[in-house]
Amino acid sequence: MAERKPEGYLEGRPLHPESLMMSYGYKPALSEGAIKIPIFQTSTFVFKTAEDGKSFFELAYGLRHRGPSEEMGLIYSRLNNPDLEVLEDRLTLWDGAESAATFASGMAAISTTLLAFVRPGDVVLHSEPVYGGTDFLLKHVLPQFGVRVVGFHAGTPAEAAETQLRRQGLADKLAMIYIETPANPTNALVDIAAYAALAARLSGERRVLTAVDNTFLGPLWQQPLRHGADLVLYSATKYIGGHSDVIAGVCLGSRALLDQVKVMRTIFGTMAGAHTGWLLLRSLETLKLRMTSQMKNARYVAEFLNDHPKVERVYYLGNLSEGDPQYEVYRRQCSAAGGMISFEVVGGEKEAFRLLNALKLIHLAVSLGGTESLAEHPASMTHSDVDPEERIELGITPAMVRISIGVEHPEDLIADLAQALEQV
Numbered sequence: 001m002a003e004r005k006p007e008g009y010l011e012g013r014p015l016h017p018e019s020l021m022m023s024y025g026y027k028p029a030l031s032e033g034a035i036k037i038p039i040f041q042t043s044t045f046v047f048k049t050a051e052d053g054k055s056f057f058e059l060a061y062g063l064r065h066r067g068p069s070e071e072m073g074l075i076y077s078r079l080n081n082p083d084l085e086v087l088e089d090r091l092t093l094w095d096g097a098e099s100a101a102t103f104a105s106g107m108a109a110i111s112t113t114l115l116a117f118v119r120p121g122d123v124v125l126h127s128e129p130v131y132g133g134t135d136f137l138l139k140h141v142l143p144q145f146g147v148r149v150v151g152f153h154a155g156t157p158a159e160a161a162e163t164q165l166r167r168q169g170l171a172d173k174l175a176m177i178y179i180e181t182p183a184n185p186t187n188a189l190v191d192i193a194a195y196a197a198l199a200a201r202l203s204g205e206r207r208v209l210t211a212v213d214n215t216f217l218g219p220l221w222q223q224p225l226r227h228g229a230d231l232v233l234y235s236a237t238k239y240i241g242g243h244s245d246v247i248a249g250v251c252l253g254s255r256a257l258l259d260q261v262k263v264m265r266t267i268f269g270t271m272a273g274a275h276t277g278w279l280l281l282r283s284l285e286t287l288k289l290r291m292t293s294q295m296k297n298a299r300y301v302a303e304f305l306n307d308h309p310k311v312e313r314v315y316y317l318g319n320l321s322e323g324d325p326q327y328e329v330y331r332r333q334c335s336a337a338g339g340m341i342s343f344e345v346v347g348g349e350k351e352a353f354r355l356l357n358a359l360k361l362i363h364l365a366v367s368l369g370g371t372e373s374l375a376e377h378p379a380s381m382t383h384s385d386v387d388p389e390e391r392i393e394l395g396i397t398p399a400m401v402r403i404s405i406g407v408e409h410p411e412d413l414i415a416d417l418a419q420a421l422e423q424v
């Protein structure tokens with residue numbers, strides 16, 4: 001768990017993350033009293049002494065361990081920058097992480113983190129479906145480096161995945177369990193605690209790590225580190241950025257693991273720039289407001305879709321009910337249903353396209369988590385790369401439409417969907 005700075009407390013009581021997003025980790029006195037952090041648009045930083053420079057570099061390259069309260073000095077913006085450091089401190093508060101690293105994109109965070117921990121001969125066990133870029137990295141890039149990947153469908157009990165791995169004789173080569181939950185676009189859940197326990201069972205001399213892509217529900221509605229995960233990954237392009245105007249990514253976890261991730265980030269040069277850091281700091285101030293409004297709006301929209309005669313099936317976490325094993329996982333690891341809804345129209349691709357082309361307020365675009373609502377067609381867009389047979393197995397049919405709910409008035413979103421469904 002994170003060791004919060006003293007400013008994270010009031011009268012000995014820890015403050016809520018949303019109360020700290022405007023100020024935590026930033027000292028106005030260091031920036032002429034500016035209430036907001038300036039954009040530190042600089043490539044390099046002046047050392048006070050040569051000894052300082054030497055000491056900072058030792059830490060940056062992992063040549064010695066950091067002292068308990070030692071902060072790394074500023075060196076060069078590929079290694080660190082005040083906008084990123086303040087952002088990273090604030091991000092740790094939501095997930096209860098010791099440390100965070102910000103990247104130029106979600107894919108930069110995912111690829112840098114995977115390459116920090118897997119080596120030739122290793123096995124990665126991963127949930128399916130995963131984000132298209134991640135899928136490509138796992139299935140087409142990592143194998144070129146001698147890494148074997150084994151997939152399991154979201155919703156598979158951890159014991160079944162374990163049996164499969166053992167039957168293939170791969171259990172002792174496992175380096176990482178990689179989870180994306182809820183799965184895109186079906187909202188199928190993976191039990192984080194059960195898979196973290198599997199990682200513990202299969203750990204030998206080297207610990208098997210559990211990494212969770214938390215883009216869909218986090219950091220508000222799901223905090224994987226609290227359920228035993230070691231690493232949390234984000235496309236900050238989505239809810240964290242939240243305004244469809246920035247591409248960025250984040251990795252969070254223990255200080256020891258993040259120090260390793262940061263060495264890789266330094267070498268690959270996959271960090272975010274200062275301006276991206278500044279934009280994300282501004283976004284974090286309204287993160288809870290936005291995600292709460294999106295979550296509430298989604299509830300109204302799902303209710304409307306559930307009852308609509310031209311809607312065949314709705315995939316929404318709020319629809320899960322007692323008795324469903326997925327409901328048990330939901331109750332344990334999620335605190336709200338979030339703002340993502342997928343549904344099947346009555347018919348097929350033609351009907352889905354008719355609906356998408358008729359939308360007026362909701363924009364037809366991929367991506368998600370922004371203030372504006374977006375709709376897309378997974379089978380022909382975000383998941384067109386998935387093998388057609390597997391696509392059907394995963395439930396991604398030609399009739400499916402995915403919507404990311406924004407902060408508009410729910411009545412307007414429903415009115416738009418109602419008029420577009422008339423066209424189906």
Ligand SMILES: *Cc1c(COP(=O)(O)O)cnc(C)c1O
Pocket residue numbers: 105106107108131133134180184213215216234235236237238247248249
């Ligand atoms: C968008 C997304 C990514 C990739 O993030 P980029 O910022 O586009 O690189 C990874 N995982 C999930 C779940 C995503 O939605």
